[in-house]
Amino acid sequence: MARIKIKEILKGELIDQTVTVKGWVRTFRNNSFIAVNDGSCIHNIQAVVNFETADPETLKRLTPGACIGITGKLIKSLGKGQTVEIVVSDIEIYGDAEADVSKPNSYPLQPKAHSLEYLREIAHLRFRTNVFGAVFRVRHTLAYAVHKFFNDKGFLYLHTPIITSSDAEGAGEMFRVTTLDPKAPPLTENNEVDFKQDFFGKATNLTVSGQLEGELGAMAFSDVYTFGPTFRAENSNTTRHLAEFWMIEPEMAFFDLKDNMALAEEMLKYVITYALENNKDDIEFLSQRLLDEEKNKPQADRSELSLLEKLNFCLGNEFAKITYTEAINILRESNHNKKKKFQYIIDGWGADLQSEHERYLVEKHFKKPVILTDYPKDIKSFYMRMNEDGKTVAAMDILFPGIGEIIGGSQREERLEKLEARMKDMHIPTEEMSWYLDTRRFGSCPHAGFGLGFERLVLFVTGMTNIRDVIAFPRTPNNCEF
């Protein structure tokens, strides 16, 4: 008999029919009620077995984590708590899971609450929990929605390289890619590692951004995006940084900064809406989980809005849009600053904003997502377009409550002389980047783009607080398990 997924069965359309489900036991209660989950949705199906007639040896093996197949008639549930249930006529056990914790290799997930830190240590099994099941279904939906959004708008999905030889992107420390013998690498006359003898005949690294290649694509296809893994060898130990993360980077010809901002806002709202529509149960579960968690906190530390309210609020309001200069003025005039409550007091113009300032703007002042634009040129990258004032560049950062910077983008400098001058100022070798400068030499055009940290988006939509909990196998300094 063909197996049917639990998500389908719970629709209740197959009532009075014989069905087969396959999945993993969550709990086995009262020697009668098996809760089975197959990952198709947050909910379990309840299968009722008659313990008086069933084989006692089989019943003993129905422990949490065991993989089973169940065949039986789907009926309206005789109990409360679920609409339908299966009256078991046959059980097949595909794989046992040792329940006795005194034995080695017993199943580490018990029918009880586990800490996220503990589950992180068994990341290979945490998908089998409600929380991570929900998180990764939402992650999947968001990824799909990103592709759908750009495809429907006529963007081309460009696969930018993972291994690159350019180390001038300036986005962060890079991971070296080499096949040279680490103990005895070939050396040059100057006693330096001779990368001419390396696999590619030159020094290579894992990409820190697909943006520069994305710009090449935009100069031919008009609208492109990349969505792939990105690597940063920064020694960052925070709840919002990974050494390996997934980034979405659209690049659009004939877009200025305003167009760029509008697209970013539209995309964020689109994918959040898509997740709310397609993963309603998962997000409701995650929302409830946060409420339960906050019950233990003092009133003052609880969030004003639930996760669902927060998402809907974000969808229902325009993002605040202000320039860096306006932000500095708001911060300088704030009571918070006057009472010297910031660790870094705002005084002059030109310094980068600290996390506490960004949080103040988003969480206290505007109480919604904020797009900050037109930063001082000295704190931003070489490729950002110089504004008329000669002091600021056409950059934009989108700041989200609880997350901070979720998107960084800009209108790019399309004028060859200005770009070369900037690169010279910032000591970026123009010879190596000649392929990039070719876009400005041959049919240059105004264009813009941005980078969205996918995991940060997943954090926001799931209400999780540690980025290690929204990627399957997190890579962080000193950690590359699984």
Added chain:
RNA sequence: UCCCUCUUAGCUCAGCUGGUUAGAGCACAUGACUGUUAAUCAUGGGGUCCCUGGUUCGAGUCCAGGAGAGGGAGCCA
């Protein structure tokens, strides 16, 4: 990389100003019960108190160093 906190049973934690036999809930095992909702009830087993060294008559508790984890900062997405 810097600052702060934590590390006690399989898991989540309690353990006071150092005091002799280290506790609870859950999980697990056995039995009972049988329409449960992380079932319930009874009984039972289970500990290198992270590691190393020190102070002390005596250290889970105090001190030093180390390891691991968490939170915050910086770098950013």
